[in-house]
Amino acid sequence: MATTTPRSHGTRCRTRMPWCFSLSTRSNIRSRVCKSIGWGIFISQPLNVRRLPFVQHRIPKISFLAQETLFRQGLLMRSSTGFLIAAILLSSLVSNGLVAQGIQVRVPSRDELASAPQKITLRAYVRVPDSMTSKAAVDLWSDSAMLSLAGVPSQFELFLNGTRIGGGPKLPHAPRQRFKIPRGVLERQAFNCIALQFEGSITQGGLEVAPAVHGYHDELLMEGTWELLPGFVAPTELRAMSVRPAGAVFTEQGFKESSLPLARTTNLVRGHQSSSRESLSMATVAEGLAVDVLLAEPDVAQPTHFSYDASGRLWVAQYKQYPYPAGIKMLSRDKYYRATFDKLPPAPPYHDRGADIISVHEDTDGDGTYDRSRNVISGLNMANGVIHGRGGIWVMHTPYLLFYPDPDGDGVPDGDPETVLAGFGLEDTHSVANGLAWGPDGWLYGAQGSTTTSRVRRPGLDSADSPGVYYESVMTWRYHPVRRTYEIFSEGGGNSFGLEFDSEGRLFSGHNGGETRGWHFVQNGVYLKQGKDPGKFGPPSNPYAFGEKNFMQSSNRISRFSHHFAVYEGTGLPVAYQGMLFSADPLHFQIILSQRHPLGSSFTTSDTGIALEIKDRVFRPVYVMGAPDGSIHVADFCEEYIAHGQHYQGQIDPDSGRIYRIRGRGMPLEKDVNLAAKDSSQLVALLSHPNKWHRQTAVRLLAERRDVSTRPMLETLLRARRTSSSNSAHPALESLWALHQAGWLDPSNGWLALHHPISVVRAWGVRLLGDSGVFAEPIWPIVQSLVSNEPSAEVRCQIASTSRKLPSKQALPLVLTLTRRDLDADDPFTPLLCWLVVESFLRTERDVVLRHFGFEQDGLGPGPAMWTSRMGMESLLSKMMRRSAATGVRADLQLCQRLLSSAPGETQRRALAKVMEDGLRGRDLSGIPEELYSALASSGGELPLLGIRRRDPQAVRKALEQVADVRLGVRERSTLIQALAEWEDPTVVKTLLDRAEADPDHEVRRAALTAVSRQADPSIAQRVLAMLGKLPSDVRATGLTTLVSRPAWALEMLKSVESGVISAATLTPDLVERLRAYPGAEIVSVVQRLFPLARRASSPEIQTRIQAIRRILGENPGNPYAGEALYNNRCASCHQLFHKGGKVGPNLTPYQREDLGTLLPSLLDPSIEIREGFVQTLIETRDGRSLSGVVVDQDSTVVVVRAADGQDTTIRREEIQELRHSQLSLMPEGLLDGLSEQQLRDFFAYLRIPQPISR
Known part of the structure; x- marks a missing residue:
């Protein structure tokens, strides 16, 4: 924080009253004033400002600021005619530019305000970053400027440059209340005046918390010197200054990355508000379309997700509690609004009641409007998604997936909810788990946003100490409601908030960035997080993925952003719109139209127009879906301010929201939407319905009923299309899905799908038959034949996807066949999927992989087809070389040598040598096998190390x-x-x-x-x-x-410690233990004197310390940015966190850092339990050296030890005299010693942050 302390304009009276001032000692002022009025008699006694209220009555036309200047300069006369003299003096002071500043006080403070007047003005000046003063019509940064207050013990008024921006009764110590700075009030490159006026009990409690100025990502805590003036300064005198004032100044250099905890404010800035009728009057639609308002406030508010049950009813999740969870307290956050809370909120029915609502809406008379609305579940807390099916209501109630039983389907829960899944991230409530959707395979799918991290467990099934399924940042997941299985479907993507299945079962989501309409997710795909690597979202979960995939490319430029989209495949719009994407663009108040174009196993897109535009700045479409009546429904969040940071700041209207319908102008809509009333044969018939919702809902109902009479009907539909000339996958695809969901898909009918003439049916046959983790024996030969002859890129992609679930004996032959065929070198997905299969088995079944690649004992290596195909060379062999070089493990380095030796020609050898050199550059190569050096040399390798190894002078x-x-x-x-x-x-x-x-x-x-x-x-x-x-x-x-x-060196060092040249405290416990191990009597004697064995803290002592730290962490907020420096100083040399740090100790990224119950004991008593693979090893060499550390690699030739300082040393086994393991952790005790209470809060604020805050 940059501040300037003003010069004193008077001498503080030495009485107990802090507001008494004697005459000014500034003779220059006295002289200039005397000359201007011809009078030089001054009062020499101290004046108490509080005893001179008459001045404010007798000089009403003289400004308050000028009056106070007179008091401070000691120029006020005591006589009854003093007001006249005062007026003359003040006029002179003002005209001569001698207006003085207020009394300096510290903020926050208690003592300095203890005897302040009942009415006071606190004033300071701030120059803000230019981004906060933009003149643009719409600007996120200037629209997000805020002032915040807390700990105000009396009535107050808040002014900025003379404009009142807030006020009210006293404020508690926490949370901070925020006040929006209206656009245009802040002045660029000026010293903006912030003033607080208090009346009443400010003297009793002081100002406990310093005010703060907030931008979108940064903030200024105005902690320091302020000016205090008795009374209320007129707003006209609280103006911005073009030149720097003498005191109480804060500048843009004081702005830091935001970390102050936030909470729901009582001063909501709801922004512009329009009625639904007014908004509709501003709508324009594309040719042949019409738009209606189906639902509006008060029936719905803040809709983020909706779905339809089998009766055609509309279910809406009203996310009104957003963005602050009820019942928990924010302890710290980062500038991206990712927070750490004091506790995990309990699941319903034992939860803290919030404002979220699950509502259901019905069209009871078939006229196309929802005439009956019910709030089915109220008081929820972070409920953003709802879907009906499988006997109940599924609610995404972060951090939980809930199931409310509703076996009779009346839309009313028949009991308390079951917590099906727990552990989804809550740190950023605009990126929580979301987007519930029934997949064609019977799984319930969901998404996770880019700025949360999950560790998902199944309560009642997984043990209490289960690590859960961990994932950092964006991904798609799925849960099987019958098998109760949870898994990650694909990794990476955009900040997904909603999922969409097209009629052929492909999965898509939108994106909150530009340049794309969204993402196409294939099973087991690995994608860039937000299209960036690693950015603020963390590195890929697999460091050897080598090429995560990106979003769907567009032929035209796309401005940010498409929040969600639906693929239209219904009956209520003109045929020209079939297959088009309807994308919700909340920033531009539009629903965008786009076409898809096949690109291998995926798509590109091109925009064709605007389906709907509402030129009302509150129209914020966030979710789009094809409806039972054949139309498109759109959820409108209905907010002037749409950025999540603004919502956290309190710029949100939790009571607004709409559901719109886009339909064909003059076209009929589907009225027969109560599929729950259909019998089984009618449902089978609906598998051919032209509306996607009818077909996919019929599939789900058939599967739930499991009416055995429908099995032969479904098999007939699957078989019939084998001889049809139609290019449509329907209803064969739906019959396949229904057979699978009902549990009837097996080898006896599965072969029909694999031999089907429509490629997408074959692809789904591969996926469903392989989803169990292995192809059954009768099916396996058919799949082998399919992979050798399949003409469709989509089917080949699915074979590669499914191979990631298969055992090596099936997976490796499939991907090697795909690679040798070399049809997919340019495919968006298949090459990476093939590599991921091979890479996974290199970790778990390395010898099996080598055998499949032809590395038998004779070392022949891969066959010619692998070397000559682009996929083989670029996607498998080069990446295998790159991975083997990157790990640095000797067994992998030996594989590098075998790859080089087996290359059939100079071109391949040089290409692999280049890949390997890039991987080895900058690594410790002392343990590289001699054979590899020889192979590199014969391949024309250019590593300087080759010459050093060959002893070339x-x-x-x-x-x-x-x-x-x-x-x-x-x-x-x-x-x-x-x-x-x-x-x-x-x-x-x-x-x-x-x-x-x-x-x-x-x-x-x-x-x-x-x-x-x-x-x-x-x-x-x-x-x-x-x-x-x-x-x-x-x-x-x-x-x-x-x-x-070395013992001789150690003895010299110990002598330096004894003499005080080296501090004994600098020697870490692992070094002391190594010193104890030396046999020499002289060393042993010195070590015993300098480092007597310390008593380890007892368990009760450690528990007392744990409780003390818990108390400290809960008392005040921590700053993760300040904590990062503390962490780096104490932990980063040994531990990796996110994509930085050493590798001596365990990687902390997936560790349960949010759980103090496991974190604190490991920090306070590190030797109580040492994780496998991190046991300290002590090595004595034959030449007298002593080393200690963690063994990171070894084979029959060498041992590689990583010391506590992170340095690796390779020792040949013939050099080792003794090797033994220690019971003492390399991690020293007392890691938290020396930290103040605030530093402890900062340290843990960083350590518990779920995602990286810096690159």
Whole structure:
């Protein structure tokens, strides 16, 4: 925060009254005033402002500010004629530009306001970032400017540049109440005047919390010096200043990334409001279309999702509690409004009641309007989606998926809900799990937005300590209501809020970015998160995916954004609209029309027009769906302000909302929509209905009823289309879905789907028959034949998708056949899916993969077809090489050598060598097998390390020059240093020590210190000891590790500790344990004196500390941005979080960081339980070195140890004298020691944040 302390214009009286001032000591003012009025007699006694109220009555035309100036300058006369003299004096002061500032006080404060007058004005000036003062007609940043207050103990008025922007009774300490800054009030590059006027009990409680100015992503906490003026300053004098005032100034440099906790405000800014009739009058539609208002407030409000039951009734989720969950408190947040709360809200019926509603709407007389509306479930808390089916009402009530039983289908719950799933993320309530939709396969599908993280469990089925299914950021998921199985369907995508199945069962969602209408999700697909990597949404879950897929491309430019879209396949619109996308664009008040164009197994799109535009700034379409009557229904959130940050700021109208209908002008609508009343044969007949809703609802009802008489009918429909000349997949596709959902799809009829002439039926046959995780024996030969001959890219894509669920004996032959056929090298999905299959088995069944690729004992490798196909070379072999190089594991490096050796020609060898060099560049290569160096050399590899390994003096000289060249990359120089470590040469040692002491990059310095530990030169210890005190903390840790590595060096270091040159506190517990392990009596004696064995904290002591930390975290908010620095200093060198950090300890990203019950014990008592794979290992070498760390790789030749400083050391097994495991964790005790209470809150605010806040 930038502030300027004003100069004092008077001397504070030494009485107990802080508002007494003596005469001004500024002789220049006295002189100039005297000259202007010809009078020089001044009062010499102190004046108490509070005892001079008569002045405000006797000088009504003199400004309050001028009067107070006179008081502060000591120029007020006590005589009854003093008002005249005062007027003259004040006039002179004003005309001479000598108007003084107010009394300086600290905000927040209690003591300084203890004896303030009953009426006061607090004033400060702020210059804001230019983005907050935009003159554009619509601008997110300037429309999001706010002031917030809390902890105000009395009636107040709030002014900005003389404009009143708020006021009211006293405010509690929390939450902050926010007041919108009207557009145009803030002035650009000016010092804007913020004033608070209080009357009453301000003296009793002081101002407990500093006001804050908020932008959309940043904020300024106005904590510091303010000006206090007695009385109420006239608004006309609370103006912005073009020049910097003398005091109480805050500038744009003080704005920081937002982190102040927010909560629901009582000062909602509802924005512009129009009646539904007014909005409709502003609507225009495309040719042949008409639009109606079906529902409006008060029948619906804040609709985010709707669906239809089998009786044709409309179910609406009214998300009125958004954006703040009821009953829980925000502890911290980041600038993207992702929050950490104090607790997990309980599930209904034991929940904190909120404002959300599930309503049902009926057309009882068939006239096309909903004449009966009922609120079926009220008082919900974060309920954004609802769908009926399978005997009840399914509600997405984040963090839970609920099931309300309704076996008789009357639309009224017959009991309390069952919590079916738990653990969906709640940290950003505009990105919560959403979009409930019945899939054609009988699963219930949903989406998860980009800024939440889930750890989903099945209450009653999964154990209490189950880790759940973890996923960070956007994905699509599904739940089987019969098998009660939950799984992730596809990873990545946009900030999905709604899903759409087309009539052939393809899954789509919208996107909240530009350049696309949305995403096409295939089973087991892996997509970029928000089209960015890693951005603010975290890295891909699989670091070896190598090429996540993007959204559907468009032939035309698309402005942000298409929130959701429906593929129209109904009967209520003209035929020209069949198959078109109807996309909801809430930013432009439109429903956009687009066409799809096949591209391999997916699509591109092109916009064709605007289906609906309502030129009312409250029209915000968010959900679109084909209706039972054959029309299109549209949910309108109905808000002037649509950005979620503005909603968090309180710019929202929770009582507004509409449902519109788009229909064909003059066209009839479907009236026969009560499918629940149909018998089974009628439902089978409806599988041929031209309206998609009729067909797909009939499928679901047939499956739920499981009327055995319908099975032969369905099989007949599936079989009949095999001889039909029609290109339509219907009703064969629906009959296949119904057979599967009813549990009747098996080899006896499944072959019909695999041999069907319509490709999408074959694709669904593959998917449904393989969804169990294995193709049954009678089906497997048919699938093998299909993959060898299939002409359809969509079917081949589904084979690759399904292969990710199959055992290796089925999956690998399928993807290898697809690869050899080489028909899909340019397909949007298939190449990546094939690679993901191979990659998954490289992790779990490596030998099986190698066998399928032809790496038998004779080492022949892949056959010619694999090397010559683009898919084989680009999607499998190159990525296999890239992955093997990236892991650095010796077994994978040996695979690199086998790939190089088996390449049939120079072109393939050089291509693979290039991939491998890119993967190896910057890595520790001391453990690379000699065979791989030879293979690289024979392939024309250009790695400088080859020459060093071959002991080429010229290569060594060049490497010594390169490690000192700071223009080269850090990783490249570090790698050269690691290679040079094996050279026992004084020149090499000197160069490495020079780098350790003075290189500008810490990583290079650490690599150099680790490298010299391999040398036996006795001068190394003296040089390292000499530089130790000047090294940065992270480099110093590596220096200490180096000194401890040899007994002679360790003894010299211990002597420095005894003499006080080195602080004993700098030696971590793992280093001390290594010192204890040395056999020499002298070392043992010194270690015992310096580091007596400490008593571990007892369990009761740790529990007391845990309770204390819990209390501290709940008292006040934390700042994750401040906490990031604390985390980086204490944890990042060992632990990876999101896409940054070391790899000594476990990756914390999927760890249950939100759960203090598991987090705090592991931090306070790290050795109580050490996770497998992270046990500390102590190694003594034959040349006298001592090393400790985590074994990260080993084989029959070498062991690779990663020390606590993150540096890897490769030791040949013949060098090892002793290897043993320690019971002491590498993670030191006392990690939280030394942190203040606020630092603890900041540290945990960052540690518990669900997604990255910085790149």
